[in-house]
Amino acid sequence: MSRYLELIYVGPHQAVPLIVALVLWLGLAGLGAVVTNRDRLTEANVIFGWALVSGVFTVVGAFVRAPFLFLAIALAVLAAIGIIHTIRSGQQLFVPGAWRVLVLALPLLWIAGAMDPSQWDEFSHWLPASQYLLTINGFPNNQLPFLGAFMIPGYPFGWPMLTYLSSLIAGQFLNNISGTLNILLLLTFSTFALRTALRVAGRELTAQINWGFAALIVLFATIFNPTFVQKIILTAYSDVSTSVVTGFGLLIGYYFVESLAGRTKLSPAAAALQLALVFSLLINVRQSNLVLCVIIAFAITVLALRDREINIGVYFRYLVLAVIPAIIIYLAWRYHVVVNLGELSNAELNLRPFDSWYIKDIPAIIAKMGVVAFKKIGFFAPMLIACVLAVRGLIKFETKFDRISVLVAVLFLGYTSFLLMMYVGYFGRTSALSVISFWRYSTHNGMVAVVFISAGLIYLFRHRLSRDQLPVWLKGIGILLVVALPLGFAHKLRFDLEPPKPHFTAVAKEVANLVDEKSKIFILDPFGTGESGLITRYHLGRVKTDWMAAFSSPSPERIKKKIAETGDNNYILVHSLMVKGGQFFNNGQHLPLSDKNSYLLRRVGTGWEITRSWQKPANHRN
Numbered sequence: 015m016s017r018y019l020e021l022i023y024v025g026p027h028q029a030v031p032l033i034v035a036l037v038l039w040l041g042l043a044g045l046g047a048v049v050t051n052r053d054r055l056t057e058a059n060v061i062f063g064w065a066l067v068s069g070v071f072t073v074v075g076a077f078v079r080a081p082f083l084f085l086a087i088a089l090a091v092l093a094a095i096g097i098i099h100t101i102r103s104g105q106q107l108f109v110p111g112a113w114r115v116l117v118l119a120l121p122l123l124w125i126a127g128a129m130d131p132s133q134w135d136e137f138s139h140w141l142p143a144s145q146y147l148l149t150i151n152g153f154p155n156n157q158l159p160f161l162g163a164f165m166i167p168g169y170p171f172g173w174p175m176l177t178y179l180s181s182l183i184a185g186q187f188l189n190n191i192s193g194t195l196n197i198l199l200l201l202t203f204s205t206f207a208l209r210t211a212l213r214v215a216g217r218e219l220t221a222q223i224n225w226g227f228a229a230l231i232v233l234f235a236t237i238f239n240p241t242f243v244q245k246i247i248l249t250a251y252s253d254v255s256t257s258v259v260t261g262f263g264l265l266i267g268y269y270f271v272e273s274l275a276g277r278t279k280l281s282p283a284a285a286a287l288q289l290a291l292v293f294s295l296l297i298n299v300r301q302s303n304l305v306l307c308v309i310i311a312f313a314i315t316v317l318a319l320r321d322r323e324i325n326i327g328v329y330f331r332y333l334v335l336a337v338i339p340a341i342i343i344y345l346a347w348r349y350h351v352v353v354n355l356g357e358l359s360n361a362e363l364n365l366r367p368f369d370s371w372y373i374k375d376i377p378a379i380i381a382k383m384g385v386v387a388f389k390k391i392g393f394f395a396p397m398l399i400a401c402v403l404a405v406r407g408l409i410k411f412e413t414k415f416d417r418i419s420v421l422v423a424v425l426f427l428g429y430t431s432f433l434l435m436m437y438v439g440y441f442g443r444t445s446a447l448s449v450i451s452f453w454r455y456s457t458h459n460g461m462v463a464v465v466f467i468s469a470g471l472i473y474l475f476r477h478r479l480s481r482d483q484l485p486v487w488l489k490g491i492g493i494l495l496v497v498a499l500p501l502g503f504a505h506k507l508r509f510d511l512e513p514p515k516p517h518f519t520a521v522a523k524e525v526a527n528l529v530d531e532k533s534k535i536f537i538l539d540p541f542g543t544g545e546s547g548l549i550t551r552y553h554l555g556r557v558k559t560d561w562m563a564a565f566s567s568p569s570p571e572r573i574k575k576k577i578a579e580t581g582d583n584n585y586i587l588v589h590s591l592m593v594k595g596g597q598f599f600n601n602g603q604h605l606p607l608s609d610k611n612s613y614l615l616r617r618v619g620t621g622w623e624i625t626r627s628w629q630k631p632a633n634h635r636n
Contacts, residue, residue, distance in 0.1 A: 021125070021504040021511070028127035031191040034184045035198055036116075038176065042067070043107040044096035045089065049291065053284035055269065056106050057206035061262050062288065063093070065295035067179070068172040072298055072343050075171075076350035080152035086182055109209070111223030115201055118225075118232050118493060122500040125507050126193040126248055130519060132510040133249045134545065137552040139165045140250035141189055144177035148187055153350060156357040162555030167358065168351045172298035173252040193248035197235075199258040200247070203461050204235035204468075210265050211469040214414040215476035229492035234468055237499070240393035241460030244507050252300050253457050259296045260306050261461025264421050266292055267314035271417070274332070275323040286332040293340035298347070302432075306458070307340055309428035313421045320411055320420075364440075371439045372446055379437050382449045383430075390453050393463055397426045400466045415473045422466045426459055513631045518546045521587070521612050521628050522553035528614060528626060529554070529585055536576060537561035539589035540568035546589045568592060580617050585625070588613045 045063030046054075054062070067089060074081060100107050116123075131141055142165040146154060154160070154167035176195055181187045205223070208231055212219055223231070236242050246253050270285040272278040293310075296303050311333065318329045372379070387394040404423030407416030433455050437446040500507065510516070529535050535554065537547040540562060547561025562568050562576065570592055577599060580586060589612050599605050599615065599622040606624075607613055614626040 018504065021508045022121075022128070022501060023124075024128040028124065030184060031127040031180075031188060031194040032123050034180050034188060035191060035194045037183050038180050038195075039198060040097065040107070041090060041093040041179075044093035044100065046096075047100040047105065047107060048092055048096035050288060051284065052103075052105060053279075053281050055206070055266065055280070055288060056109055057202070057209060058262055058266065058288065058292070059107060060202055061259065061295065062291045064172075064176070065291035068175060068295050068298045069339065069343055071175055072171070073346045075153045076346040076354070079155065080150060082147065082151040082178070083182075086179060109205055109223055110221055111228065112205065114223055114225055114228035115205065115231050118228050118496045119197065119201055119235075121497055122232075122236070122507075123194055123197055125500055125504055126197055127190070129190055129193055129248055129508065129510045130516075131189050131250060132512070132515045132519075133245060133251070134548060136192075136250045137163065137548045139169065140174060140192070140252065141177075141552065143169070143171060144174040144181070144189075144250070145187055147171065147174055147178040148181050153354065155354045159355065159358050160557045162557070163552040164557050168355050169301055170298045170303075170347060172295060173255045173300075176255075177250065189250075192250035196247045196249075196254040199254060200235040200239065200242075200461075201231060203258045203261050204231045204239075204464065206265060207261065207461070207465050207468050208234060208472075210268075210465070211472040214418055214469050215473045216414075217472075217476065225493060226489035229489065229496050232496040233492060234464055237495070238464070238467065239460065240390075240396065240463050240467070241457040243454075243457065245509055246454060246457060248507065248509075253454060254460075256296070256299050256303060256306070256458045257460040257462075259292060259299060260303075260310070260425070260458060261465060263289070263292045263296055263306070263310045264313070264425055264462055265465060267310055268317075268417060268421055270332070270336070271314055271317045271321065271324065271329075272414075274318065274325070274329055275321055277323075277414075282328070282332055286336045290336040290339045293337055294343045297340045298343050302436075304344065305432045306425075306429065307337075309425055309432075311337060312428065313424035316408075316424055317417055317420060320408060321417075366439055368439070372443060373438065375443070375447060376434070376438060379434065379446055379449060382447065383434065383437075383452055386449060386452045390456070393456065393460070396463050396467055396470075397422070397459070399470075401427065413473075415469060418465065418469050422462050425462050429459055430456070514542075515545065515549070517612070517628070517631055518549045518589070519553070521546075521589075522550040524626065524628075525550060525585075525587060525614055526553045526555070533584050534581070535559060535585040535587060536580060537587045537589065538573065538576070539563050540573065540592045541590040546587075550587060582617050582619060584617050586615045586617075586622075588615060 039060055042060045042063030045066045046059035046061070047063075049066045050059075050062050070089065071082060071085060074085060097107065131137065142161070142163040146161045146165065149161055150158065153171065154165075159167045177188065177191055180191045180195070208227070209219055241257065266285065266289045269278060269280055270282070270289050273280045273282045273285040293307050297307050315329075315333070318324050318326065400419050400422040403416075403419040407419045410416060433452060437449055441450060525535070535550075535556075537550050537559070538561070539546045542563045544561065544563035544565060547559070547563060550561070551557075551559035562572065573592060577586065588607065591607060591609055605615070605622060610630055612628045612630060613624055615622045616625045
């Protein structure tokens with residue numbers, strides 16, 4: 015029992031990510047109030063503030079080196095002004111009663127604060143990128159493309175900016191705050207999606223979120239979210255932020271079209287401004303999100319062209335205004351990549367020449383995508399239903415739910431087609447034929463699925479079930495579920511404790527203190543996946559740290575050669591042995607090495623000495 019409790023409580027420091035994240039959320043909401051007017055969608059206030067931060071940092075940072083700390087201070091002052099003005103003018107920073115959602119999600123947020131980074135891409139890009147911003151207070155450049163561990167310097171920084179700002183608030187780098195931020199993003203969007211679903215069903219919204227509705231919000235952010243994958247959500251990956259901002263783009267696009275038809279109190283100008291903010295943010299979260307912006311713009315254009323109540327000329331004038339900020343952000347970042355990172359060959363990711371695309375393999379790739387879709391039917395089934403209903407919706411075009419279905423279907427089909435193109439034109443053939451990470455990339459439409467599921471269910475039962483008439487026992491079950499499930503499944507959520515990652519992390523942190531900066535280190539793990547090398551490189555903060563793992567073709571000959579090439583006073587960190595003992599060291603003489611331990615070995619003249627050893631977990635011994 016005590017061991018299980020340790021999964022939930024590791025110390026009072028796990029409250030820090032939540033406290034800092036809430037301060038950041040308040041500041042972003044204040045900025046959102048500044049950049050919009052009274053005629054705003056309050057549910058998206060934080061997203062509007064984040065869009066302002068993303069835009070200002072990107073445009074200024076692309077042309078001026080290292081002003082970020084001053085920008086952060088200026089934006090903090092502006093956020094405070096926005097908060098004060100909003101309160102004094104009787105406006106809302108958040109939906110009234112949103113604090114109840116936070117209370118019910120507290121167990122999940124608390125566990126997130128206890129977790130350590132553990133996933134591959136966290137160490138290979140997202141965490142190093144955030145650390146770079148905090149240390150240099152500017153974007154990477156030709157002179158200093160990396161700082162510490164490797165990252166992709168030409169990748170957009172819209173998502174790492176939140177970790178950067180959080181670390182400024184905390185006064186130290188918070189490498190585990192991303193999971194907390196992701197949960198808050200999901201809760202923020204779930205609130206928006208459910209309130210929109212009620213509007214689509216023609217229901218009046220109550221002034222405040224009550225406990226029953228708060229439980230429903232948490233359920234749709236977690237259990238009823240078909241893309242709630244803990245190894246994505248509770249990490250520093252940008253997949254969740256992409257999914258959430260995509261969802262906001264789709265729904266605000268819906269409100270934009272509704273405003274042009276006069277079916278909502280929101281003015282077309284205000285809706286266009288808010289859509290512009292979301293576009294400018296979405297394009298700056300991931301390199302490929304330009305595609306999502308284009309698909310969303312195309313989807314709402316389909317609605318506008320089908321809607322006889324909309325003046326198409328007026329629509330396109332507002333649409334142009336809505337995409338201009340995103341174009342500015344995109345061009346500013348392209349300028350930075352070309353001018354400030356142009357000397358790097360691997361600054362960003364690019365498609366192969368067309369003549370090397372795997373055109374003939376398209377049927378096989380589609381078939382494999384279908385296999386993955388069948389295995390993840392909880393997500394793909396609702397999306398396919400949306401596609402069917404979208405056809406009906408385009409023909410009849412009678413209800414708000416018809417319009418939601420069309421938007422969802424166009425976005426799903428468009429992005430899935432884009433992923434197919436990436437397998438054909440970007441990935442290597444082996445990765446393409448196995449549709450590597452297809453499920454993970456499909457989660458970028460996760461909040462789109464939440465939109466369709468929530469809108470569909472509420473619309474379906476709109477005449478039978480009222481939110482205000484839910485039985486007390488049903489509300490109680492909902493509240494009990496959202497509070498108890500994170501605690502009951504803490505062992506599933508705490509994937510960061512899955513061996514051997516905690517061992518690799520503990521060893522790497524000690525090695526970082528043992529090995530001086532002038533000495534080189536090589537990580538030898540011929541039976542490992544490479545995680546030991548990646549984690550060690552991150553904690554050492556050395557871009558050029560080399561390692562040998564199972565996927566780098568290890569052999570006794572290569573190991574011998576690497577050992578022979580290691581110079582005096584340099585190190586080899588051994589996590590696994592291809593042969594028993596240390597016969598490759600000390601000119602054939604055995605070192606007392608065991609597969610039960612990891613070792614840090616130092617070259618001394620022609621021999622080796624054991625500097626430090628660490629016992630491996632019992633279930634991690636080759």
